[in-house]
Amino acid sequence: MSNKYLPFKTHLDNTSKKYNCPQCGKKTFVAQVYADTKKPVDETIYGRCDRQEKCKYQAMGKTDTTSSFFTAPPPTVYGKFSGQTYKRYHGGYERNNFVQYLKGFDCLAENLEHVLKMYYIGTLPDGATCLPYIDNENILRAVQTKNFGSDGHTKKNGNSFLHAHREVKDEAWVADYKRSDIKVSCFFGEHLLQKFPKATVNIVEAGKTCIVASAYFGDIENNIWLGAYSLIGLKKYKYKCLVDREINLYPDYSKNAIDMWTADAEKISIYCNSLVNVMIDEYTGVEGSDLADKILKENTHQRVGGVGG
């Protein structure tokens, strides 16, 4: 039996579920399962036959405990982001520079308002955009602030997090919240997974791209868009919410991003028992650009009297 190296912790299934034994054929086979998801590694090979006297079949995949992917401890997350604080910034689309820019595109018009509400987009007093990260249990984990100009591009200043904003940073809850190892501990749009349990999950880097793609492609019940936050945002601690989904990854258009997300796709596929596609040919674009850039660029001609993207 060849050794299969597994990137996750496993153990023998401790429920009463049995499979047909690959050796004796009787339904007495206890599968080796992943510790987190309880899914069999491969119930046609890995596990142990209960007929220890007569059959003795046993094969276990080994865990590769040396990889940093396996050894890295999960981040510690302390206090929640204050929902009361975020309420002050939620909405305000008539003053939001990014929303006003997107309103110039006919191809987004039908779904834009609904999508903004769905992702709970907000606005800072200066017109910058608030992108809240709400997890699978409806807990607000972080609010990213992006200062988009009237051309849709990000300005140099004002790109940060709401808890660091001068109007917020001295509030009582912030001190505890700041003790966390990481602020972005979930996907952007993760809260939508429970609302649409059958939907295909499309993952991009930026929250901006989720908004543009959701509005452009529509069909939201069947296609959810999640943001990983960054190139290195496909972390193991975020995988749990993706179990049993069909998943499409849309890396930004650069060789580095495609290579990294292709490697992540394999890990997600094993961990989540999911089909994971890396969508590269679907959108060949300018080096360093992303799907939102491509959609907006291709539809710039629609803009009325417009400053193009």
Ligand SMILES: [Zn+2]
């Ligand atoms: Zn057997």
